[in-house]
Amino acid sequence: MPIKIKSAFLVVVFWCFNAWQPLHAAVIEDLFDATIAVSDQSNTVQSAAFTLAIKQVLVKVRGNSDILTDAQIRNAISKPTRFIRSYSYENRESQLYLLINFEPQRIETLIRNAGFPIWDKRRPDTLVWLVTESDNGAKEIINAENFPELFNGLHQQGRLRGVRFTEPLWDLDDRQALNVYDVWGGFTLNLTRASERYGVKSVLSARIYKAKDLDNENQLHSLWLADWTMLGDGKLLSGQVSAADHDSIAVKLVDVLADNLALQYAVDLASINPNENKIELKFNNLKSLTDYAEALEFLESLSVVSRGTLVSQVGEQATFELALLGTEEDLKIVLRLDKHVQAVTDEFGQPILELEFFWVK
Secondary structure, three states: OOEEOOOHHHHHHHHOOOOOOOOEEEEOOOEEEEEEEEEEOHHHHHHHHHHHHHHHHHHHHHHHHHHHOOOHHHHHHHHHHHHHHEEEOOOOOOOOEEEEEEEHHHHHHHHHHHOEEOOOOOEEEEEEEEEOOOOOOEEEOOOOOOOOOOOOHHHHHHHHHHHOOEOOOOHHHHHHHHHHHHEEEEHHHHHHHHHHOOOOEEEEEEEEEEEEEEEEOEEEEEEEEEEEEEEEOOOOEEEEEEEEOOOHHHHHHHHHHHHHHHHHHHHHHHHHHHOOOEEEEEEOOOOOOOHHHHHHHHHHHHOOOOOOOEEEEEEEEEEEEEEOOOOHHHHHHHHHOOEEEEEEOOOOOOOOOOOOEEEEE
């Protein structure tokens, strides 16, 4: 089923109101790392593991597996050792693993030169509301306790795609705001209200059920389907994924989530005007030289920033000039996801000064 984009006034209001509120966002520190299970330490096995590892890292940093179809990327994948910074072997519970760390600058340069966006390591946590239907038609809330394999698959695939999840508490507050039929029906109003307490920028809900289908030989077989709804960035998306079994549906849900988040947050260099990519940004609450240095280091660590310069310093306020690899809006999106940055806001929580923030340690 194709992805649908719907108009959702309530969702727009909700996300705009919470645009600069404290958010749950993950800093994915292992974007350039891969862990591959191997049978031995032979050159043949190691070479195959290096190839698989660079594919995983490219997809994580780009945010979408479409990067693997590019001719320039495929050529680089055939020679992965050029991009490796270090590697080691490790035994875990009788299984041998090859741990590979790639050079971030070389990977990012490769992706940019091929014309693909790069997704910063600061990424929104996603709140997941899931329900399933049993063979007798009963609807059941899915959580880590009653469906551990599905949730393990969710988190494992999340690590491969560079996304993190927040699980609902399903405590009294949640159950008063939302019931199993709200999730089953994908009711936006109740999903939005119930999600507000978690302070997230991304919400994924899905109903998972078994469908019967005929194959090419007219043999009846079962297929698991998930009708999903995604809220975030003032949009409501919906679609459907399928898998051969109940637990594997989690992998498909993570993939569609990561693809859509990357569309929102990855920096697209093709849309940038090189003559309009310098801006000034102010930080308040810098109390020491260490704070100034940390703030500049933070700004230069953002994937959307190529260079930062301290241009003025008055008391506890510093003005930085930033050369951007993206747009000003790209920068604002990344800043909203970091705990060190707090906007100067009015009594309703709305920003009142453009590109002026408090530095929070």
